[in-house]
Amino acid sequence: MVESDEINPVDVKHYNVDLFINMSTKTIDGHAQILLALTDSNATQFYLHLSTLTMADAFINNQKASYTRSSDKVYFEIDDHASEIIVEIDYAGTPGNDGFGGFFFQNNYAFTIGQGLYSQPPSMLRHWIPSHDVPFDKATIDLHLTVPKELDAFANGVLVSTTVENNTKTFFWREQHPIATYLIAVAVGQYAKLGMPFVSVTGDSISLEFYVFPNDVNNAQTDWANLPRMLTFFEQNFSSYPFDRYSMAQAYNRGAMEHQTMTTYSHELITGDNRYDYIVAHELAHHWWGDLVTLGDWKDIWLNEGFATYSEALYFEHIYGDDYLAKYMEALSEIYLAEVARRGHFALYDPEYMWGGTVYQKGAWVLHMLRWTIGEAAFWRTLQSWAQCYAYDNALIPDFIAIAEEQSGQNLQWFFDQWIYRAGYPDFDISWDYQKNSAVGYTVTIDIKQQQWDKFQFIAPVEIEIETATGTVVDTLISSSQQQQFQITLDTAPARLIIDPYNWLLKQYDIVGNPAPPGVRPNDFYLAQNYPNPFMQGTKTAIVYQVAQLNSPHALSIKIYNILGQEVATLIDRSLHGGLYNVSWDGKDNTGKNVPAGVYFYRLQSQKQNIEKKLVIFGN
Numbered sequence: 001m002v003e004s005d006e007i008n009p010v011d012v013k014h015y016n017v018d019l020f021i022n023m024s025t026k027t028i029d030g031h032a033q034i035l036l037a038l039t040d041s042n043a044t045q046f047y048l049h050l051s052t053l054t055m056a057d058a059f060i061n062n063q064k065a066s067y068t069r070s071s072d073k074v075y076f077e078i079d080d081h082a083s084e085i086i087v088e089i090d091y092a093g094t095p096g097n098d099g100f101g102g103f104f105f106q107n108n109y110a111f112t113i114g115q116g117l118y119s120q121p122p123s124m125l126r127h128w129i130p131s132h133d134v135p136f137d138k139a140t141i142d143l144h145l146t147v148p149k150e151l152d153a154f155a156n157g158v159l160v161s162t163t164v165e166n167n168t169k170t171f172f173w174r175e176q177h178p179i180a181t182y183l184i185a186v187a188v189g190q191y192a193k194l195g196m197p198f199v200s201v202t203g204d205s206i207s208l209e210f211y212v213f214p215n216d217v218n219n220a221q222t223d224w225a226n227l228p229r230m231l232t233f234f235e236q237n238f239s240s241y242p243f244d245r246y247s248m249a250q251a252y253n254r255g256a257m258e259h260q261t262m263t264t265y266s267h268e269l270i271t272g273d274n275r276y277d278y279i280v281a282h283e284l285a286h287h288w289w290g291d292l293v294t295l296g297d298w299k300d301i302w303l304n305e306g307f308a309t310y311s312e313a314l315y316f317e318h319i320y321g322d323d324y325l326a327k328y329m330e331a332l333s334e335i336y337l338a339e340v341a342r343r344g345h346f347a348l349y350d351p352e353y354m355w356g357g358t359v360y361q362k363g364a365w366v367l368h369m370l371r372w373t374i375g376e377a378a379f380w381r382t383l384q385s386w387a388q389c390y391a392y393d394n395a396l397i398p399d400f401i402a403i404a405e406e407q408s409g410q411n412l413q414w415f416f417d418q419w420i421y422r423a424g425y426p427d428f429d430i431s432w433d434y435q436k437n438s439a440v441g442y443t444v445t446i447d448i449k450q451q452q453w454d455k456f457q458f459i460a461p462v463e464i465e466i467e468t469a470t471g472t473v474v475d476t477l478i479s480s481s482q483q484q485q486f487q488i489t490l491d492t493a494p495a496r497l498i499i500d501p502y503n504w505l506l507k508q509y510d511i512v513g514n515p516a517p518p519g520v521r522p523n524d525f526y527l528a529q530n531y532p533n534p535f536m537q538g539t540k541t542a543i544v545y546q547v548a549q550l551n552s553p554h555a556l557s558i559k560i561y562n563i564l565g566q567e568v569a570t571l572i573d574r575s576l577h578g579g580l581y582n583v584s585w586d587g588k589d590n591t592g593k594n595v596p597a598g599v600y601f602y603r604l605q606s607q608k609q610n611i612e613k614k615l616v617i618f619g620n
């Protein structure tokens with residue numbers, strides 16, 4: 001587990017840092033004591049990361065040590081091959097940032113964000129603490145923050161003590177659990193402190209704390225009110241909450257960042273209407289996927305962001321049900337496809353862009369498809385085992401594959417090869433038709449072509465539903481080559497084919513051919529006479545219609561009007577791919593009341609064509 005970086009024979013065990021934060025000069029003054037093990041007895045030097053800040057004397061085991069600096073590294077010679085050494089560094093200056101991550105002063109607040117969006121690698125602790133600033137070297141930390149005494153200073157772990165001296169106050173924070181350097185953070189300023197009671201699934205109380213700008217207290221109370229539900233859901237399905245406290249600190253940052261035990265959350269996201277619940281859930285989920293189990297290399301960023309993004313979907317599924325999950329996945333797929341349109345295709349492993357639709361949204365989709373592939377029970381066991389096997393540790397994608405294979409009993413190399421190590425998604429052209437058999441029933445023929453940009457053939461299970469007059473037939477067609485034909489036998493004639501009705505496959509598709517009513521061509525709009533007609537109040541009538549084959553989904557509506565031309569019901573109002581569909585009407589108006597018996601008109605309206613037909617309802 002080595003970051004693509006120079007080999008460094010260092011394993012940090014513990015940081016003990018005194019940091020004086022000067023709010024008026026926007027500078028810091030630090031003293032860091034770093035307990036580390038040397039992991040290679042033949043090595044002649046090691047380094048720590050430190051950007052731009054000025055270094056005074058440095059000591060190794062209390063002996064003054066010479067060092068050389070080069071870009072953001074400080075090199076030390078190894079004289080003493082003791083297995084553990086203590087490095088002490090005095091440093092000071094104006095701490096840096098990359099516009100997203102690093103150290104910031106704003107409006108008498110100071111805060112840090114551990115991940116930079118514009119730095120490679122994204123580790124940002126080097127801007128304010130000398131450290132082995134790589135994701136795989138976790139350590140514990142004691143942080144003594146000295147600030148003007150009217151301010152608060154928050155950091156990771158638990159508050160051990162506060163001391164007031166003259167005009168300053170020192171907050172001693174201790175994270176006793178191993179923490180990756182990019183998850184270390186501070187938030188300093190004038191805060192309102194709120195709390196919420198929470199009892200873990202273990203029966204222990206966990207401190208839930210919020211640090212909010214005084215003007216935003218009411219909005220934050222609304223926006224963060226669902227945290228206990230989220231926490232309970234994740235505890236019940238991943239593992240009990242693995243740290244001593246969970247808190248959220250408002251800051252003048254952008255977005256949000258899952259610093260261990262203290263998520264930093266932008267003032268722009270506090271709106272008082274819960275619209276960013278998905279971000280609240282996302283950062284909390286990172287406390288398992290990122291903080292407890294940390295990526296061993298930035299190339300494995302999927303393990304952090306894909307998992308946290310899918311955890312949003314899992315939480316919303318828990319609250320709102322499976323239909324909502326299908327819609328949520330559709331929305332994630334649109335975000336991913338928008339990134340592909342902008343930046344092109346690239347793989348999830350070692351991605352060209354770490355902070356976008358491929359890593360986050362396609363990343364979530366890979367877990368969603370894994371869930372379909374290995375089934376509910378094995379999927380949840382995989383997540384639980386992942387949290388358990390690598391707790392407080394680091395791991396890489398092959399470690400996750402091994403756990404998923406172990407929990408499912410399946411060889412999944414093909415799955416991860418195509419979804420993680422290769423770019424893209426299946427892009428289908430689908431056509432279908434049916435014939436009446438000479439004996440009984442009907443044979444439906446479905447042709448599926450894979451039309452990917454790079455000619456790679458996915459193994460893609462395509463769930464289908466065929467609607468007939470008497471019910472629905474469900475099947476799964478495994479598309480695994482450029483062109484395949486599938487046949488299904490039915491008792492009654494099919495009316496409509498639905499591709500992937502529950503949204504379990506990341507894909508795009510076009511219906512390029514479908515059975516048309518006699519005399520109707522695929523590039524026509526068509527509206528059939530309803531059946532039955534007339535129909536009785538309290539029963540239903542079905543309306544078959546066809547959307548013309550166009551390059552993209554087409555907006556259309558089907559509405560019912562009374563004889564005065566007043567709209568009474570909307571049956572369809574959305575964009576649809578070309579194809580044959582049916583919709584039923586139960587004789588109720590838009591408020592859910594039965595309409596009076598009589599004559600009505602139903603009208604298909606689109607930009608290309610309007611078609612109107614008449615129907616009749618009988619009273620009881």
Ligand SMILES: [Zn+2]
Pocket residue numbers: 282286304305308
């Ligand atoms: Zn994230």
